[in-house]
Amino acid sequence: MPDTNMTEGAYNYAYLDEQTKRMIRRAILKAVAVPGYQVPFGGREMPLPYGWGTGGIQVTAAIIGRDDTLKVIDQGADDTTNAVSIRRFFAHVADVATTTRTEEATIIQTRHRVPETPLEDGQILVFQVPIPEPLRMLEPRETETRTLHALSEYGVMQVSLYESIARHGRISKSYNYPVQVNGRYIMSPSPIPKFDNPKLDRSPALQLYGAGREKRIYAVPPYTPVKSLDFDDHPFEVERWTECCAFCGSTESFLDEMIIDDAGKRLFVCSDTDYCEGRR
Amino acid sequence: MNTPTLSSPLLSARNITKRFGGRIACHDVNFDLWPGEVLGIVGESGSGKTTLLNCLAGRLTPDEGSVAYETASAGTVDVHRLSEARRRLLTRTEWGFVNQDAREGLRMGVSAGANIGERLMAVGARHYGEIRGSAADWLARVEIDADRLDDRPTTFSGGMRQRLQIARNLVSGPRLVFMDEPTGGLDVSVQARILDLLRGLVERLHLSAVLVTHDLGVARLLTHRLMVMQGGAVIEEGLTDQVLDDPQHAYTQMLVASILPV
Amino acid sequence: MSHPERSCEDPTMPPALRVSGLAKSFVVHAHGDLALPVLHDVSLAVSPGECLALVGPSGAGKSTLLRSLYGNYRADAGSIRVRQDDTWTELVGAEPRTVLDVRHRTMGFVSQFLRVIPRVAAVDVVAEPLLRRGVDATEAHHRAEFLLGMLGIPARLWALPPATFSGGEQQRINIARSLIVDYPILLLDEPTASLDAANRDGVVELICQRRDAGAAVVGIFHDTGVRDAVATRIHEVLPPASPAGARHA
Numbered sequence: 001m002p003d004t005n006m007t008e009g010a011y012n013y014a015y016l017d018e019q020t021k022r023m024i025r026r027a028i029l030k031a032v033a034v035p036g037y038q039v040p041f042g043g044r045e046m047p048l049p050y051g052w053g054t055g056g057i058q059v060t061a062a063i064i065g066r067d068d069t070l071k072v073i074d075q076g077a078d079d080t081t082n083a084v085s086i087r088r089f090f091a092h093v094a095d096v097a098t099t100t101r102t103e104e105a106t107i108i109q110t111r112h113r114v115p116e117t118p119l120e121d122g123q124i125l126v127f128q129v130p131i132p133e134p135l136r137m138l139e140p141r142e143t144e145t146r147t148l149h150a151l152s153e154y155g156v157m158q159v160s161l162y163e164s165i166a167r168h169g170r171i172s173k174s175y176n177y178p179v180q181v182n183g184r185y186i187m188s189p190s191p192i193p194k195f196d197n198p199k200l201d202r203s204p205a206l207q208l209y210g211a212g213r214e215k216r217i218y219a220v221p222p223y224t225p226v227k228s229l230d231f232d233d234h235p236f237e238v239e240r241w242t243e244c245c246a247f248c249g250s251t252e253s254f255l256d257e258m259i260i261d262d263a264g265k266r267l268f269v270c271s272d273t274d275y276c277e278g279r280r
Numbered sequence: 281m282n283t284p285t286l287s288s289p290l291l292s293a294r295n296i297t298k299r300f301g302g303r304i305a306c307h308d309v310n311f312d313l314w315p316g317e318v319l320g321i322v323g324e325s326g327s328g329k330t331t332l333l334n335c336l337a338g339r340l341t342p343d344e345g346s347v348a349y350e351t352a353s354a355g356t357v358d359v360h361r362l363s364e365a366r367r368r369l370l371t372r373t374e375w376g377f378v379n380q381d382a383r384e385g386l387r388m389g390v391s392a393g394a395n396i397g398e399r400l401m402a403v404g405a406r407h408y409g410e411i412r413g414s415a416a417d418w419l420a421r422v423e424i425d426a427d428r429l430d431d432r433p434t435t436f437s438g439g440m441r442q443r444l445q446i447a448r449n450l451v452s453g454p455r456l457v458f459m460d461e462p463t464g465g466l467d468v469s470v471q472a473r474i475l476d477l478l479r480g481l482v483e484r485l486h487l488s489a490v491l492v493t494h495d496l497g498v499a500r501l502l503t504h505r506l507m508v509m510q511g512g513a514v515i516e517e518g519l520t521d522q523v524l525d526d527p528q529h530a531y532t533q534m535l536v537a538s539i540l541p542v
Numbered sequence: 543m544s545h546p547e548r549s550c551e552d553p554t555m556p557p558a559l560r561v562s563g564l565a566k567s568f569v570v571h572a573h574g575d576l577a578l579p580v581l582h583d584v585s586l587a588v589s590p591g592e593c594l595a596l597v598g599p600s601g602a603g604k605s606t607l608l609r610s611l612y613g614n615y616r617a618d619a620g621s622i623r624v625r626q627d628d629t630w631t632e633l634v635g636a637e638p639r640t641v642l643d644v645r646h647r648t649m650g651f652v653s654q655f656l657r658v659i660p661r662v663a664a665v666d667v668v669a670e671p672l673l674r675r676g677v678d679a680t681e682a683h684h685r686a687e688f689l690l691g692m693l694g695i696p697a698r699l700w701a702l703p704p705a706t707f708s709g710g711e712q713q714r715i716n717i718a719r720s721l722i723v724d725y726p727i728l729l730l731d732e733p734t735a736s737l738d739a740a741n742r743d744g745v746v747e748l749i750c751q752r753r754d755a756g757a758a759v760v761g762i763f764h765d766t767g768v769r770d771a772v773a774t775r776i777h778e779v780l781p782p783a784s785p786a787g788a789r790h791a
Contacts, residue, residue, distance in 0.1 A: 138387075151365045155372075155402025156387075162397055163390045165408055166430045231408040314639050472660035479659070483674070501659065505638045519613060519638045526615040530571030537572065 014061040014094040020044055024062035024217070028208060031219035036185030037149070038132050043215035047089075052082060054212025056109045056128035057089070063124065063208070064090060064107060069097045071105035076113040076254065076271035083111075100274050112175075114196040116253045116275035119205035121222065127190040129211040132218065134178045134188040154186050157229060165234055174239065180227045181220055189226075195238045195254045200226040243268040248279035288350060290315050290456060290488050291336065295345035298331050305331040307512045309345070315455075318482060318489045320503030320520060322496060322535070328512035329492045330460055336490060337377055337458045338367050352455060372399050376449030376457035380464045382441035385448065386433050392419060392444055393429045399452040418447040422477060439470035443477060450481060457482075459491045463498055475501050496539055500524055508532045556625065557587040558727050558758035559611070564620035564634075566603075566610050579782045580606045584620070586777050590726065593749070593759035595773035602779045604762045608731050611760065612651045613641040624648055624727065646674065650725035652717050654732045664707070665690065665700040668718045675723065682722075689718040692748070694741050709736045714745070721748055728752060730761030734768050746771045 012018065020042070027041035046054040064070065070090050074083040078100040086109060087098045099105050102117040109126040119125065135145045138156045148156065157178055164172045177194035181187050189200060190209060200207065200220060207220040220226060230236040244251045246267045253275055255268040270276035289312035296309040306328035313319050321329040334340040336347055338359045347359040352374055359367065371377065379385040386395050396415040397405070405411050416429055422443035424436075433441050442462065449457060462478065463471040479502055482489060493499055499506055499520060506523045508516040508531065516529040527533045567579040580603040588594045596604040609615040611622055613633050622633040626648045633641055645651070650671075659667060665686045672682035690700055693714040699707065704715045713736050720728070730749065734742045742765070749772045753759050760777075763769035 147364070151368060153368065153402065155398050158401035158406070159387070159390055159394045159398050162401065162408060162411065163394045166391050166393055166412070230406075231411075232406050234408050317639065476659065476661045500657075504642055518616065519641055521614050522616055522638075525609070526568075528569070528616065533571050 011093055014064050014090070015046075016044060016058065016061045020058075021062040024058055027217045028059065028062065028219060031208070031217050032206070032221050034185075035220050035224050036181030036187040036218060038216040038218045041215055041217050043212050046212065048085070050213040051130060053086060053109070053111060053128040055210030055215075055217075056111070056126050056212075057086060057210075058212060059126050059208050059210035059217060060090065060107060060109050061094070063126075064094050064096060066095055068094075068106045069099050069104055070094075071099050071102065071108045071274075072110070073108065073113060073115065073272075073274075074111045076115075076256075077273045079273060101278075102274055112191050112193075113254070113271060114192055114199045116250075116270070116272040117278070119199075119203055121204045123205040125203075125205050125207050127192075127207065127209040129188065129190045129209045129216070130213070132188055132209065132211040132214050132216040134186050149185060152184065154180075157186055158231075161229060161231065161234075165231070171230065171234055171236075177236075178229050180229060182224050183227075186229070187218060187220075187226075193239070193254055194228065194236075197226070197228045197236070198238065202226070241268060245270045245276060248276045250276070250279060287315055289313060289348075290317075290350050291490070292348040293336060293345065294348070296332060296335050296342045296347070297344040298328075298335055298340060298342045304328075304512045306335065306342075306509070309507075309514055311507065311514075311517070313456075313488055313490065315488055316486050317505060318487075318491060318503045320499040320506045321490065321492045321509060322494065322499050322506055323509035324494060324535075327509040329509050331512075332509070333458055333460055333490060333492045337375065338362075338371065339377075349456075372402055373452055374455050376452075376454040378442075378445055378449055378457060378459040378462045380461040382433070382438070382445045385445040386441060388432065388434050391430045391432055392424065392436075395433065395444060395448045396451050398448065403452065414451060415447075418451050419444075421450075421481070422447045423473070437470075438466050439474060442466065442470075442474055446474075446478065446481070450485065450487075453485070455488060457487055457489045459489060461493055461495075462491070463495070464493075471498075478502060496524060496535065508535070555589045555591070557589045558625045559760070560587045560621075560623045560625075560630070561585055561611065562621050564607070564610060564622065565618045566606055566615060567618060581610065581617075582782055584779075588727070588758040588760055590756040590758050591753060592774045593753045593761065593772050594775050594777050595769050596760065596762050596777050596779050597769075598779035599781060602781045604779045605731055607779060608651075608729050608760065608762060612645070612649065612729055614651075626726075648725060649727040649729065650720045650723060651729045652720040652731060652733045654713070654735055655716075659703075660705065661703055663701045664695065664704045664715050667704060667715055668722055671719060671723045685722055686718065689722055690715075693718055693744050710738065710741060713737060714741060717745055717748070721752065724752070724755070724757070726757060728757050728759045728761075730759065730763075732762055732764060734763070734765055742768065 024041055027039045031039045046057055048054060072083045072087040074080040077083060090096055091098050102115040107124045107126060111128040133145055135148055135157060138160055139145050161171050175193045176188055176191045177197055179187055179189055179197060189197060202223050202225060204222050206222055209218045228236040241255050245255060246269050248270060250270055253270045253272060256271045258267045258269060260267050291313040293309055293311050297307050298305045309332055321332060323329050335342045341360050348356050349359050350356050393412055393415040396418050397411040400411050400414060416426055419426060419429055424440055424443060433444055463474050475498060491502055503520045506517060506520045507514045510531045516523060516532045524536055527536045562585040564581055564584040566581040567577050570576045584607060596607060598604055606615060610617050617634045620634060623630040624633060624644050626644060631644055665683055668689060669682040669686035672685060687700060695711060695714055704712050717733055734745050746768055
């Protein structure tokens with residue numbers, strides 16, 4: 001929705017000018033229409049370095065409105081520098097309410113995690129993506145990867161999983177684990193732990209992925225099948241912990257391992273701070 | 281060598297002409313390749329034989345002419361009028377292509393097993409144990425020790441790489457294999473092993489093949505039929521032993537007379 | 543120059559091989575397109591059970607004729623017809639695959655020299671023509687070993703590649719390879735050259751067996767003893783009338 005009100009007279013609403021937002025929205029619409037397909041867009045310079053979420057911020061800026069409630073997480077935490085900065089940025093330039101509560105947010109911009117609290121209809125999850133091309137490490141030529149996607153030639157992706165089992169006895173990839181969307185495009189879910197992959201499958205929330213450096217947007221519409229690639233005799237599995245969260249006692253959530261003293265004492269705590277706090 | 285069976289041609293080239301700018305790389309080439317037949321294309325560097333091979337294999341589009349291929353189940357197709365998707369599917373299922381430089385035909389960054397298994401995975405194989413079993417079987421067939429299955433081709437000798445490339449191509453059971461100087465650049469003893477291997481595989485698997493070589497000894501050992509190219513044109517063709525023992529064209533006579541006796 | 547057959551064809555037994563008007567010359571482009579006529583208007587016919595010995599002075603074109611019959615040399619004119627599947631197959635001007643099919647099923651050739659295949663064991667070299675015809679590997683090797691034994695090749699050599707064998711041993715490998723299949727037509731170019739007396743007698747016996755079993759045999763036998771033992775007829779090959787250099791004895 002165009003909004004020409006200027007903030008402090010210097011910037012357009014939500015930082016980007018309206019034409020840029022339209023361009024990004026068109027890219028998003030195409031991405032939603034072709035789930036998992038990487039749509040090129042004219043990425044703009046943002047007031048933070050590449051790798052800090054420039055793609056995610058542009059997507060959020062293009063879809064945000066005054067009625068939205070924004071949550072930003074980095075590695076599951078609401079209180080890291082990056083998360084706090086981006087949340088403040090939008091509070092400032094888009095005049096929106098912010099929250100740390102997953103269930104209150106209408107837009108959740110995230111780096112490296114999907115919240116533990118199940119998402120609902122109407123929520124939008126915006127992922128920050130460093131390398132959008134899942135085949136890049138196997139095939140360096142962009143012309144060739146595009147052809148492989150166009151023709152669904154995904155043998156090479158399976159080759160990488162084969163290689164992993166041959167080397168490590170199992171598929172050792174623990175994050176950025178490749179998925180196939182709606183039985184068609186193979187997609188990088190961004191560097192989320194594979195623990196989060198099942199949450200992408202048939203999620204009620206809309207998933208938008210923005211890669212600022214490579215200027216690509218892709219999407220998974222609500223309730224779309226998302227399958228993690230595997231072999232019949234080496235099926236996809238998520239990691240499990242023998243420990244529980246030291247703070248909330250959860251045995252269901254993704255745990256971070258922390259070393260808490262010079263003697264090397266270890267502690268396992270929820271990576272999702274909001275989820276953890278809600279359980280204490 | 282197998283003796284070709286009499287049925288209908290597997291590959292038919294008609295009036296193949298390819299120019300690069302003003303230069304004609306190959307001119308008005310015609311032939312039929314029959315099932316089980318190994319056709320050699322010989323000639324000096326620059327005679328157009330590799331260009332012709334690439335046109336036949338769909339890697340280059342000829343300026344004139346057509347290549348018809350009799351598929352296993354979908355009738356005859358015009359190779360250059362197929363959609364890219366179907367052509368690429370053809371090249372990794374029913375066809376093989378053995379490059380002179382094995383590095384071009386292999387993934388150097390993944391193991392021998394993954395190199396061999398790729399074609400299987402590309403057509404939907406999803407059982408790791410079975411894929412690995414096929415890869416091990418093919419490694420043995422090309423005489424590479426089983427304990428090299430998980431090694432990368434970067435650690436292989438030139439001859440082993442070439443044998444791995446052959447296994448990678450043949451694992452999908454192709455009917456037609458294109459080979460561009462498969463023993464070029466290898467030591468003579470290594471060459472002999474690969475030639476013997478290819479000869480045995482072609483015969484056992486009843487493969488058809490188009491082989492480009494400048495080495496008449498290789499041609500004699502592996503091919504049923506020869507086409508001699510000079511300046512982009514086929515100047516002589518016939519049974520391999522007939523062309524080599526009773527060459528008709530001045531250029532062929534010169535080629536044959538140039539072989540050093542051992 | 544054609545020569546009348548010394549004996550007439552058996553009218554009850556149609557020939558297996560029929561040649562008429564065959565001409566062959568070699569044109570050497572490197573020597574100013576010098577043409578060397580070798581064969582002119584050659585006609586002959588061979589029936590099953592016959593062995594036709596080609597005789598004539600050195601340089602007359604006996605080997606050239608034999609190689610032309612096998613399609614190894616390209617005839618300039620005339621006709622070479624082979625009885626196959628109860629019909630005549632013309633070899634002059636035939637498609638390569640037609641010639642290969644005739645070689646595969648009907649016509650065997652024993653040359654003076656073995657073309658050595660690297661790394662292939664002698665027993666496999668001999669068994670190969672059978673394997674190609676779809677004979678079971680065990681059976682093919684069994685027959686190969688039988689032939690090798692009959693031709694006096696010591697068993698310790700069977701598993702070795704023949705590249706390092708003596709001339710006589712290679713020659714016998716070559717004969718075994720060509721005789722392992724019961725070809726209806728056999729072409730023999732000096733099959734006993736470079737063999738000692740004992741081995742020669744073994745080869746003669748094999749050829750006679752094949753001939754008496756109904757093969758049509760055409761051969762060049764310089765050894766008159768061998769020729770007398772195997773030949774049922776003589777076909778004289780005369781040098782071309784023109785002043786030609788000797789090429790291919």
